[in-house]
Amino acid sequence: MNYLAESTWENYDSAHQADLRIAKLLAFLPSDVETILDAGCGNGIITNKLIAKYQVTGLDISPAALKYLQCPVVQASVTEIPFPAKSFDAVICNEVLEHLDNAALQKAVQELKRVAAKYIIISVPHQEQLEKLYYRCANCGFTEHVYGHLQSFSEDTLVSYLAPEFYLKNRDVFGPLNRDFKPLLLKIRQRWLKQWSNPGSGAKCSRCQQEKFEIKKTILSKGINSLNVLLERKRPYWFMGLFIKKAAEL
Numbered sequence: 001m002n003y004l005a006e007s008t009w010e011n012y013d014s015a016h017q018a019d020l021r022i023a024k025l026l027a028f029l030p031s032d033v034e035t036i037l038d039a040g041c042g043n044g045i046i047t048n049k050l051i052a053k054y055q056v057t058g059l060d061i062s063p064a065a066l067k068y069l070q071c072p073v074v075q076a077s078v079t080e081i082p083f084p085a086k087s088f089d090a091v092i093c094n095e096v097l098e099h100l101d102n103a104a105l106q107k108a109v110q111e112l113k114r115v116a117a118k119y120i121i122i123s124v125p126h127q128e129q130l131e132k133l134y135y136r137c138a139n140c141g142f143t144e145h146v147y148g149h150l151q152s153f154s155e156d157t158l159v160s161y162l163a164p165e166f167y168l169k170n171r172d173v174f175g176p177l178n179r180d181f182k183p184l185l186l187k188i189r190q191r192w193l194k195q196w197s198n199p200g201s202g203a204k205c206s207r208c209q210q211e212k213f214e215i216k217k218t219i220l221s222k223g224i225n226s227l228n229v230l231l232e233r234k235r236p237y238w239f240m241g242l243f244i245k246k247a248a249e250l
């Protein structure tokens, strides 16, 4: 995913999947919140919906994304947030942390905790099976997640990242239903039958910039997919958690 490209943000969330997350977020926001930082706001599909009720600031690294914001914005990384400590009642961070490598993730979490006076709301894909959405370049063999996700979170891992200053007050697992792949079936489909995830039209390999991917469907790979449908149940895609600063930290 190229965050700086105009095209990334033009039709971002064209399926309107953000509506569910906005409703959930509004229900999660405590009643004493007035100021919000949307850390990694993207094109503001969530941020712009908060303007009517809150003083919101959007922060993102991409100028192309920030063009769509209808509130004050700051171009910066979530790993280095240019605000003093406790600047906002609540800091929200939606679908951002899963894109960060380990070092950036550590920094980002520290920054969210630093600028939040009382609350942090985080949403991420819930226990995502990252390998399922790997593409494989037919030219150089490079493999990578189609949306650039590098992290998979459970409730426990998020709680440990936010500790000790913040604790989990409210949480939900919700959203579109999604089916994992049985690891052995996935291995067979990807390694032997050469059907990996399709990164979409116009996508290029991050390493060699070619546009050829191992995505062919065969009778056998279709059979594997059907078998997986029988063996694996669907489950909701997102986790959202409301974290509260402990009284001793206020």
Ligand SMILES: [Zn+2]
Residues within 6 Å of the ligand: 137, 138, 139, 140, 141, 142, 205, 206, 207, 208, 209, 210
């Ligand atoms: Zn390649």
